[in-house]
Amino acid sequence: MKNKIEINGLKVTYGEKQAIKGISLDVVENEILGIIGPAQSGKTTLLKVINRTLEFTQGTSIEGSVMLDGVDINAMSDVHGLRRRIGMVLPLPVGLPLSIYDNVAFAPRTAGLRNKAELDEIVERCLHQAALWDEVKDRLDSLGTKLSGGQQQRLTIARALSHQPEVLCLDEFSIAVDPVTTMRIEEVLKTLKNDMTILLVTNLVQQAKRLANRTAFMLNGDLIEIDNTDVIFSENPTEQATYDYVNGNFG
Amino acid sequence: MENRPELMFTETDIGRRNRYIENGIRVFFFIMTCLMIVPLLLIIGYLFYKAIPVLSLDFLFKNPEDNMRSGGVWAPFLGTIYLVVVSLMVAAPIGVFASVYLNEYARENWFTRIVNLAVVNLAGVPSIVHALFGVGAFVLFSGLGESILAASLTLAIMTLPVIIASTTEALKAVPMAFREACWNMGATRWQTIRKIVLPNSISGILTGVILQVSRAAGETAPIMFTGAVFFKPIAEGDFFAYNITDQCMALSLHLYTISTQVPDVAEGIPYGTAIVLVASVLLVNAASIALRVYLRTRKKW
Numbered sequence: 001m002k003n004k005i006e007i008n009g010l011k012v013t014y015g016e017k018q019a020i021k022g023i024s025l026d027v028v029e030n031e032i033l034g035i036i037g038p039a040q041s042g043k044t045t046l047l048k049v050i051n052r053t054l055e056f057t058q059g060t061s062i063e064g065s066v067m068l069d070g071v072d073i074n075a076m077s078d079v080h081g082l083r084r085r086i087g088m089v090l091p092l093p094v095g096l097p098l099s100i101y102d103n104v105a106f107a108p109r110t111a112g113l114r115n116k117a118e119l120d121e122i123v124e125r126c127l128h129q130a131a132l133w134d135e136v137k138d139r140l141d142s143l144g145t146k147l148s149g150g151q152q153q154r155l156t157i158a159r160a161l162s163h164q165p166e167v168l169c170l171d172e173f174s175i176a177v178d179p180v181t182t183m184r185i186e187e188v189l190k191t192l193k194n195d196m197t198i199l200l201v202t203n204l205v206q207q208a209k210r211l212a213n214r215t216a217f218m219l220n221g222d223l224i225e226i227d228n229t230d231v232i233f234s235e236n237p238t239e240q241a242t243y244d245y246v247n248g249n250f251g
Numbered sequence: 252m253e254n255r256p257e258l259m260f261t262e263t264d265i266g267r268r269n270r271y272i273e274n275g276i277r278v279f280f281f282i283m284t285c286l287m288i289v290p291l292l293l294i295i296g297y298l299f300y301k302a303i304p305v306l307s308l309d310f311l312f313k314n315p316e317d318n319m320r321s322g323g324v325w326a327p328f329l330g331t332i333y334l335v336v337v338s339l340m341v342a343a344p345i346g347v348f349a350s351v352y353l354n355e356y357a358r359e360n361w362f363t364r365i366v367n368l369a370v371v372n373l374a375g376v377p378s379i380v381h382a383l384f385g386v387g388a389f390v391l392f393s394g395l396g397e398s399i400l401a402a403s404l405t406l407a408i409m410t411l412p413v414i415i416a417s418t419t420e421a422l423k424a425v426p427m428a429f430r431e432a433c434w435n436m437g438a439t440r441w442q443t444i445r446k447i448v449l450p451n452s453i454s455g456i457l458t459g460v461i462l463q464v465s466r467a468a469g470e471t472a473p474i475m476f477t478g479a480v481f482f483k484p485i486a487e488g489d490f491f492a493y494n495i496t497d498q499c500m501a502l503s504l505h506l507y508t509i510s511t512q513v514p515d516v517a518e519g520i521p522y523g524t525a526i527v528l529v530a531s532v533l534l535v536n537a538a539s540i541a542l543r544v545y546l547r548t549r550k551k552w
Contacts, residue, residue, distance in 0.1 A: 084437035094432045107436035
């Protein structure tokens with residue numbers, strides 16, 4: 001098995017506050033890595049480091065290295081190319097103020113794709129993958145912002161898939177989605193992992209248990225434990241804190 | 252208390268007091284609104300009443316005659332149009348693009364903080380100070396002489412900070428989440444600005460720019476020493492009668508002149524001049540409102 005992402009001694013500080021206190025972990029290619037942990041444990045920050053959008057936040061400093069396919073991401077000159085290799089889905093749904101079609105075609109177009117037939121193909125495939133196609137196929141030119149919250153979140157997922165990422169980062173994608181749709185998207189994720197590596201940050205511990213091959217437990221900027229999901233959720237993970245969190249004793 | 256409906260729904264003292272206060276406050280705010288509207292209507296009504304004897308198309312398209320004691324307002328009217336258009340052609344691009352830079356590109360540091368502070372303070376500088384700056388910088392130092400160009404540049408300097416401020420407001424109204432979504436997909440800042448930010452802030456930006464028309468048209472001080480003159484007749488009905496290196500007349504200065512400097516002016520003429528000035532400004536503002544309404548119907552969230 002090949003490591004898709006290798007994180008070594010990563011430290012992130014926002015001004016005075018340490019958000020990530022030196023963690024090292026590897027993400028294996030074509031796995032779903034669940035990342036669980038209470039609020040403020042550094043999960044979202046970790047994702048922002050990986051696609052280098054933390055650079056937009058002022059007053060942050062990053063130490064340590066993050067390798068994608070063995071290349072240090074901070075040494076990459078084409079940061080936009082890096083971001084296209086990584087799909088990112090944020091917790092709150094954002095429909096861009098464009099038509100549904102243009103929402104999904106946005107990333108391919110910014111990457112220079114103009115061919116209508118190819119764009120059509122990408123839009124249809126991504127909307128299918130995000131379990132949204134059947135609901136919107138007859139109104140692709142209506143506004144993405146007019147969709148319901150759950151639909152917008154699936155639109156966001158379709159957008160993240162539209163630039164054919166190698167890594168898909170999902171940051172609590174199911175907050176704004178109903179349980180039935182969540183289940184449909186989870187099914188999609190299980191097939192998607194054949195094509196890409198998935199980082200699943202979630203507050204729903206059971207979601208990690210259902211989906212993740214391995215699960216990492218983060219707490220206050222530290223990586224407490226990372227192991228196969230069945231170990232994390234078993235009666236005897238290495239750390240007591242993991243057991244307590246997974247079983248709802250705190251957090 | 253007994254549990255009978257008619258008792259339960261009897262008005263309590265607190266409820267009655269709140270109702271009185273509520274009604275009183277509402278009336279108070281309504282009166283304030285009237286106090287705001289009444290002077291405006293009175294001014295415009297009074298101007299119209301006094302101006303009616305002279306108002307005609309000829310008044311608009313004839314030069315002042317007889318040492319400005321009769322005739323029309325063509326030369327100052329066209330002069331004002333030149334001044335406003337040239338100044339906005341300079342101020343609008345600089346202001347809008349500078350604001351885009353400050354909002355979308357610049358990181359917050361001591362430099363941008365100083366720039367923003369300067370913008371706020373520049374907006375509060377009295378127009379006569381801008382006039383003095385214009386004389387020094389454009390008329391004398393740059394060697395433009397007293398000309399439409401020098402006066403327009405002075406007006407541009409004056410309107411610039413307000414255009415920057417209003418553009419900033421319009422850009423800030425576009426949710427940050429839209430930008431983040433674009434960046435996450437590998438879009439550059441410019442792609443994000445072009446496809447998402449500008450299309451959704453253009454109505455606010457245009458409104459801010461157009462509102463500066465009324466300020467530029469109404470100001471007297473900045474143009475008095477930089478390019479506007481008391482009297483300069485031009486070809487009647489020719490919209491290209493001025494060259495931007497010429498001096499020109501302007502409605503605001505003309506109004507000042509015929510009201511205070513020239514004896515025995517026909518009574519209607521100053522009022523007519525004022526009406527032309529006010530009506531032009533109102534017309535432009537109305538156009539801006541129409542444009543904003545139109546763009547807003549296309550607003551997408």
